[in-house]
Amino acid sequence: MTSLPFPRNRFALVIGGGPAGLMAADALLSAGVPVTLAEAKPSLARKFLMAGKSGLNLTKVEPQDAFLRAYGERAQWLTPMLDAFGPDQVRRWAEGLGQPCFTGSTGRLFPAAMKASPLLRAWLARLDTMGLERHTRWRWTGWETGAPRFDTPDGPRTLHPGATVLALGGASWARLGSDGAWADLLSVQGIPLAPFAPSNAGLLVAWSAHMERHFGEPLKNVTFRAGTLENRGEAVISRRGLEGGGLYPLTPALRDGHPLTLDLMPDVTVEALSQRLSRPRGKQSQSNALRKALRLPPAALGLLMEMARPLPNGPEALAALVKAxxxxxxxxxxxxxxxxxxxxxxxxxxxxxxxLKGLSGTFCAGEMLDWEAPTGGYLLTACLATGLWAGRHAAAYVK
Incomplete structure (x- = not known):
């Protein structure tokens, strides 16, 4: 086992090359602290690039109190970090990297290019100019006599930084780098950890053959409810179940076993629906009368039939079913x-x-912290904000 020839305690080490790690490196370099960044994968920010393939949602532009509510019970911890680097700062940061932004009708902020790659290239170019030393294919394997140890293409290496920022991601999309393997390395050091659980996850549904025609179709403008959580949005009927931004914010309640209900017509009261359904249907079949009375899109009507057949005959009971x-x-x-x-x-x-209270000089940032938030810009903003916060405090520690 050998050590690289860096001056002991004169530089900072960042482990993890995603948005949180890059922002920590940015903060350290801006404070005049040399930075070595180590990433286990062959390239940096793979999950960030994957997220940008369908349009990079940087943040959500809305009043700060509404923005903070998206973080649930962890908001109290994240508030100072999000106050320091919230939606306004995210916009200025992206535009400072030469990426103009626009705000969509729902308040979501996107770079004009829509993709993550131009923003990442500009960011890495700036960090390189600031003196960032970065290494890929360096997998962190723990500590050896207090020094971070790595498996590298050139063999084992240890470093002796003045401070270390861990930005190792969560435990989803392992092929992109977030494999959660770091948890065992912290556990052996006596660091308490909360167990990993899926967040912003789709639901598994065993559809009947009648639903195949609707695979790939969206459920638009419906309201999802589970436990005390409620969200209005969209989801897609996929071969394996349901997925989409309208559903994802309910993941905490679904994890806890709360049942899921859908309001297929959130803008119509149950009384108004009952009146519609009370009209004589004449010689029409129930399905035709239902289609004309409700005017639901085919996907929503198909879901109603899939989940509720045989349908009740009474208009009040049927209206209540459509609403829940x-x-x-x-x-x-x-x-x-x-x-x-x-x-x-x-x-x-x-x-x-x-x-970390149990490891002096070692800081944590990003998704490896025990918080969660829905998609829509909240995830990325908190990763950037915690990375900046950890980087600034690591810089103060080194100095």
Whole structure:
């Protein structure tokens, strides 16, 4: 085992090359602290690039109190970090990298290019100019006599940084780098961890053959409810079940076993629906009368028939069903297929600068912390904000 010829304690080490790690490196370099960044994969920010393939949603532009509510019970911990780097700062940061942005009708902020790759290239170019030393295919394997140890293409290496920022991601999409393997390395050091769980995950549904015609069709403008959570949005009927941004915010309640219901017509009251359904149907079949009375899109009508047949005859009972359709499912999709994960390093194990109380000089950032938020810009913003916060406090620690 050999050590690289860096001056001991004169530089900072960042482990993990995603948005949180890159932002920590940015903060350290901006404070005049040399940075070595180590990434296990052959290239940086793979999950970030994957997220940008369908349009890179940077953040959500809305009042700060509404923005913070998206983080649930962890908002109290994240508030100072999101106050320091919230939606306004995300926009200025992206535009400072030469990427103009626009806000969509729902308040979501996107770069004009829509993709992640131009933003990442500009960011890495700036970090390189600032002196970032980066290494890929360096897999962190723990500590040796207090020094971070790596398996590298050139053999084992140890480093002796003045501070270390861990930005190792959660435990979903392992092929992109977030495999959660770091949890065992922290556990042996006595660091308490919250168990990983899927977040922003689709539901598994065993459809009948009648639903095949609807695979790939969206359920638009419906309201999802589970437990105390409610969200209005869209989901897609896929071969394996349901997935989409309208459903994802309910993951915490679904994990806890709360049943899922859908309001297929959130803008129409149950009384108005009952009146529509009370009209004589004449010689029409029930399905034709239902289609004309409700004017539901084919996907929504198909879902109603799939989940509720045989339908009740009374208009009041049928209207109530349309407003609260129970969805039979087989649970959340596997954690590695989830967009993100809950669990990880609890905030109680960290000081106010995100330094581990049990490992002096070691900071944590990004999705490896025990928080979760829905898609729509909240995930990325908190990763950037915690990375900046940890980087700034690591810089102060080195100095």
């Amino acid at each position: 359709l129970p969805i039979r499912h087989a649970g959340l999709r596997h954690m590695d297929e989830a967009i993100s994960t809950a669990g990880g390093v609890p905030f109680d194990a960290l000081d106010t600068g995100l330094m």
